[in-house]
Amino acid sequence: MNYSNQKVYLIHGYGSSTILLKSIENYLKKNKFVTVNYSYNSIRDDIRKSGHNLYNKIKRDRIDTVSFVTHSMGALVMRALLTYSIKDSSFPIIYRIVMITPPNHGTEIADFFSSSSIFKFFLGPNVENMRTDSNSLANRLPLPLKSQVGVIVGEKSDSTGYNPFIKGSNDGYLTPDEAKLGMEKDFRIIHKSHTLITQSKETRRLVLSFLRNGTFGKE
Numbered sequence: 001m002n003y004s005n006q007k008v009y010l011i012h013g014y015g016s017s018t019i020l021l022k023s024i025e026n027y028l029k030k031n032k033f034v035t036v037n038y039s040y041n042s043i044r045d046d047i048r049k050s051g052h053n054l055y056n057k058i059k060r061d062r063i064d065t066v067s068f069v070t071h072s073m074g075a076l077v078m079r080a081l082l083t084y085s086i087k088d089s090s091f092p093i094i095y096r097i098v099m100i101t102p103p104n105h106g107t108e109i110a111d112f113f114s115s116s117s118i119f120k121f122f123l124g125p126n127v128e129n130m131r132t133d134s135n136s137l138a139n140r141l142p143l144p145l146k147s148q149v150g151v152i153v154g155e156k157s158d159s160t161g162y163n164p165f166i167k168g169s170n171d172g173y174l175t176p177d178e179a180k181l182g183m184e185k186d187f188r189i190i191h192k193s194h195t196l197i198t199q200s201k202e203t204r205r206l207v208l209s210f211l212r213n214g215t216f217g218k219e
Helices: 018-030 047-061 074-085 108-114 117-123 201-213
Strands: 006-011 034-038 065-071 093-100 148-154 186-190
Touching: 006 018, 006 047, 006 074, 018 034, 018 065, 018 201, 034 047, 047 074, 065 074, 065 201, 074 093, 093 201, 148 201, 186 201
Parallel strands: 006 034, 006 065, 065 093, 093 148, 148 186
Antiparallel strands: none
8 A cells, every 4th residue: 555545643542632642643754654643632522522523524634545543542532433434435444543552441540530520520521431331432432343453552561560559460541451352453562651652662663563564563
Protein backbone atom coordinates (compact mmCIF):
# COMPACT_ATOMS: atom_id res chain seq x y z
CA MET A 1 0.00 0.00 0.00
CA ASN A 2 1.06 3.58 -0.70
CA TYR A 3 0.90 5.06 2.79
CA SER A 4 0.09 8.51 1.42
CA ASN A 5 -3.28 7.13 0.23
CA GLN A 6 -4.55 6.64 3.77
CA LYS A 7 -4.73 8.69 6.95
CA VAL A 8 -3.68 7.53 10.37
CA TYR A 9 -5.81 9.03 13.14
CA LEU A 10 -4.18 9.22 16.56
CA ILE A 11 -6.60 9.33 19.49
CA HIS A 12 -5.43 10.28 22.98
CA GLY A 13 -6.91 8.96 26.21
CA TYR A 14 -8.82 10.19 29.23
CA GLY A 15 -7.61 13.46 30.76
CA SER A 16 -4.95 13.79 28.10
CA SER A 17 -4.33 15.76 24.90
CA THR A 18 -2.77 15.48 21.46
CA ILE A 19 0.61 16.41 22.98
CA LEU A 20 0.99 12.94 24.48
CA LEU A 21 0.92 11.31 21.04
CA LYS A 22 3.02 13.94 19.28
CA SER A 23 6.23 11.89 19.31
CA ILE A 24 4.46 8.94 17.68
CA GLU A 25 2.82 11.26 15.17
CA ASN A 26 6.14 12.86 14.23
CA TYR A 27 7.72 9.44 13.82
CA LEU A 28 4.93 8.31 11.49
CA LYS A 29 5.22 11.52 9.45
CA LYS A 30 8.96 10.94 9.12
CA ASN A 31 8.09 7.53 7.68
CA LYS A 32 5.71 8.98 5.06
CA PHE A 33 2.38 8.46 6.79
CA VAL A 34 -0.34 11.12 6.63
CA THR A 35 -1.62 11.71 10.16
CA VAL A 36 -4.40 13.42 12.09
CA ASN A 37 -3.86 13.90 15.83
CA TYR A 38 -7.49 14.01 16.95
CA SER A 39 -8.44 16.32 19.82
CA TYR A 40 -11.58 15.92 21.95
CA ASN A 41 -12.75 16.68 25.48
CA SER A 42 -12.21 13.34 27.16
CA ILE A 43 -13.55 14.38 30.56
CA ARG A 44 -16.66 16.34 29.65
CA ASP A 45 -17.86 14.44 26.55
CA ASP A 46 -19.25 10.92 26.70
CA ILE A 47 -17.25 8.35 24.70
CA ARG A 48 -20.19 7.85 22.35
CA LYS A 49 -20.35 11.55 21.53
CA SER A 50 -16.61 11.66 20.86
CA GLY A 51 -16.88 8.59 18.62
CA HIS A 52 -19.70 10.19 16.65
CA ASN A 53 -17.74 13.42 16.24
CA LEU A 54 -14.74 11.44 14.99
CA TYR A 55 -16.96 9.55 12.56
CA ASN A 56 -18.23 12.86 11.14
CA LYS A 57 -14.70 14.27 10.87
CA ILE A 58 -13.46 11.28 8.91
CA LYS A 59 -16.45 11.54 6.60
CA ARG A 60 -15.58 15.19 5.94
CA ASP A 61 -11.95 14.28 5.26
CA ARG A 62 -13.03 12.18 2.24
CA ILE A 63 -10.33 9.52 2.37
CA ASP A 64 -10.57 5.93 1.11
CA THR A 65 -8.66 4.13 3.86
CA VAL A 66 -8.01 4.94 7.51
CA SER A 67 -5.91 3.41 10.26
CA PHE A 68 -5.82 4.28 13.96
CA VAL A 69 -3.29 4.58 16.75
CA THR A 70 -5.02 4.93 20.10
CA HIS A 71 -3.87 5.41 23.67
CA SER A 72 -5.90 4.29 26.67
CA MET A 73 -9.55 5.45 26.41
CA GLY A 74 -8.89 6.51 22.83
CA ALA A 75 -9.47 2.86 21.89
CA LEU A 76 -13.03 3.11 23.23
CA VAL A 77 -13.62 6.29 21.22
CA MET A 78 -12.48 4.40 18.13
CA ARG A 79 -14.79 1.49 18.98
CA ALA A 80 -17.66 3.95 19.55
CA LEU A 81 -17.08 5.21 16.00
CA LEU A 82 -17.85 1.69 14.77
CA THR A 83 -21.42 2.09 16.03
CA TYR A 84 -21.91 4.49 13.11
CA SER A 85 -19.39 3.32 10.52
CA ILE A 86 -20.60 -0.29 10.32
CA LYS A 87 -23.99 1.00 9.12
CA ASP A 88 -22.41 3.26 6.49
CA SER A 89 -21.24 1.52 3.31
CA SER A 90 -19.55 4.74 2.14
CA PHE A 91 -17.30 4.98 5.20
CA PRO A 92 -13.58 4.45 4.49
CA ILE A 93 -12.00 1.04 4.97
CA ILE A 94 -10.60 0.73 8.50
CA TYR A 95 -7.34 -1.02 7.71
CA ARG A 96 -5.12 -1.36 10.77
CA ILE A 97 -5.45 -0.34 14.42
CA VAL A 98 -2.77 -0.13 17.09
CA MET A 99 -4.22 0.14 20.59
CA ILE A 100 -1.76 1.24 23.27
CA THR A 101 -2.86 0.34 26.83
CA PRO A 102 -6.57 0.14 25.90
CA PRO A 103 -9.18 -0.49 28.64
CA ASN A 104 -11.16 -2.74 26.32
CA HIS A 105 -12.78 -4.50 29.27
CA GLY A 106 -12.73 -1.51 31.58
CA THR A 107 -10.33 -0.89 34.45
CA GLU A 108 -10.40 -1.38 38.20
CA ILE A 109 -9.45 2.26 38.64
CA ALA A 110 -12.77 3.26 37.06
CA ASP A 111 -14.58 0.80 39.33
CA PHE A 112 -13.15 2.61 42.33
CA PHE A 113 -13.94 6.14 41.19
CA SER A 114 -17.39 5.34 39.80
CA SER A 115 -18.46 4.08 43.23
CA SER A 116 -18.48 7.68 44.50
CA SER A 117 -21.05 10.24 43.30
CA ILE A 118 -18.58 13.03 44.15
CA PHE A 119 -15.84 11.53 41.99
CA LYS A 120 -18.32 10.91 39.16
CA PHE A 121 -19.44 14.54 39.29
CA PHE A 122 -15.92 15.90 38.91
CA LEU A 123 -14.47 13.22 36.65
CA GLY A 124 -17.30 13.12 34.11
CA PRO A 125 -19.31 10.34 32.45
CA ASN A 126 -16.44 8.25 31.17
CA VAL A 127 -15.39 6.95 34.56
CA GLU A 128 -18.72 5.12 34.61
CA ASN A 129 -18.20 4.02 30.99
CA MET A 130 -14.90 2.31 31.84
CA ARG A 131 -16.12 0.05 34.64
CA THR A 132 -15.12 -3.62 34.41
CA ASP A 133 -18.62 -5.13 34.78
CA SER A 134 -20.19 -6.76 31.76
CA ASN A 135 -22.83 -4.03 31.38
CA SER A 136 -20.33 -1.17 31.11
CA LEU A 137 -19.91 0.67 27.85
CA ALA A 138 -16.33 -0.60 27.50
CA ASN A 139 -17.68 -4.15 27.39
CA ARG A 140 -20.58 -3.39 25.03
CA LEU A 141 -18.97 -1.34 22.26
CA PRO A 142 -18.55 -2.98 18.83
CA LEU A 143 -15.33 -4.78 17.96
CA PRO A 144 -13.31 -3.96 14.80
CA LEU A 145 -13.78 -7.44 13.39
CA LYS A 146 -12.89 -6.48 9.81
CA SER A 147 -9.64 -4.72 10.74
CA GLN A 148 -6.16 -5.88 11.72
CA VAL A 149 -5.60 -5.00 15.37
CA GLY A 150 -2.43 -4.90 17.44
CA VAL A 151 -2.43 -4.29 21.20
CA ILE A 152 0.47 -2.95 23.28
CA VAL A 153 0.40 -2.93 27.08
CA GLY A 154 2.92 -2.21 29.82
CA GLU A 155 4.24 -3.76 32.99
CA LYS A 156 7.35 -3.55 35.17
CA SER A 157 10.52 -5.30 34.02
CA ASP A 158 10.01 -7.96 36.72
CA SER A 159 6.53 -8.70 35.32
CA THR A 160 4.79 -7.13 38.31
CA GLY A 161 2.51 -4.12 38.43
CA TYR A 162 3.15 -0.41 38.81
CA ASN A 163 0.07 -0.13 40.98
CA PRO A 164 0.13 -2.35 44.11
CA PHE A 165 -3.63 -1.98 44.51
CA ILE A 166 -4.22 -3.81 41.21
CA LYS A 167 -3.60 -7.54 41.49
CA GLY A 168 -0.92 -8.97 39.22
CA SER A 169 0.85 -7.47 36.23
CA ASN A 170 -0.36 -3.97 35.36
CA ASP A 171 0.76 -0.69 33.83
CA GLY A 172 -0.51 1.36 36.76
CA TYR A 173 -4.06 1.58 35.44
CA LEU A 174 -4.99 -1.74 33.87
CA THR A 175 -3.93 -5.36 33.42
CA PRO A 176 -3.08 -7.13 30.14
CA ASP A 177 -6.35 -9.07 30.33
CA GLU A 178 -8.32 -5.80 30.56
CA ALA A 179 -6.58 -4.64 27.39
CA LYS A 180 -7.08 -7.71 25.21
CA LEU A 181 -9.94 -7.90 22.73
CA GLY A 182 -9.59 -11.59 21.99
CA MET A 183 -9.42 -11.02 18.24
CA GLU A 184 -6.20 -9.01 17.96
CA LYS A 185 -3.68 -10.14 15.37
CA ASP A 186 -0.66 -9.34 17.54
CA PHE A 187 -0.05 -8.52 21.20
CA ARG A 188 3.00 -7.13 22.94
CA ILE A 189 3.96 -6.28 26.52
CA ILE A 190 6.78 -3.77 27.09
CA HIS A 191 8.33 -2.47 30.29
CA LYS A 192 6.71 0.94 30.56
CA SER A 193 3.92 2.51 32.59
CA HIS A 194 0.52 3.52 31.25
CA THR A 195 1.51 7.08 30.30
CA LEU A 196 5.25 6.83 29.66
CA ILE A 197 4.66 4.02 27.18
CA THR A 198 3.63 6.64 24.61
CA GLN A 199 7.12 8.23 24.76
CA SER A 200 9.03 4.98 24.30
CA LYS A 201 11.20 4.33 21.23
CA GLU A 202 10.07 0.72 21.40
CA THR A 203 6.43 1.78 21.20
CA ARG A 204 7.13 3.94 18.16
CA ARG A 205 8.92 1.05 16.48
CA LEU A 206 6.07 -1.35 17.20
CA VAL A 207 3.43 1.10 15.95
CA LEU A 208 5.30 1.65 12.69
CA SER A 209 5.86 -2.07 12.18
CA PHE A 210 2.19 -2.89 12.65
CA LEU A 211 0.94 -0.11 10.40
CA ARG A 212 3.33 -1.26 7.68
CA ASN A 213 3.11 -5.02 8.03
CA GLY A 214 0.19 -5.96 10.27
CA THR A 215 2.56 -7.42 12.86
CA PHE A 216 4.84 -6.16 15.61
CA GLY A 217 7.64 -8.35 14.27
CA LYS A 218 10.07 -10.49 16.22
CA GLU A 219 10.68 -9.77 19.91
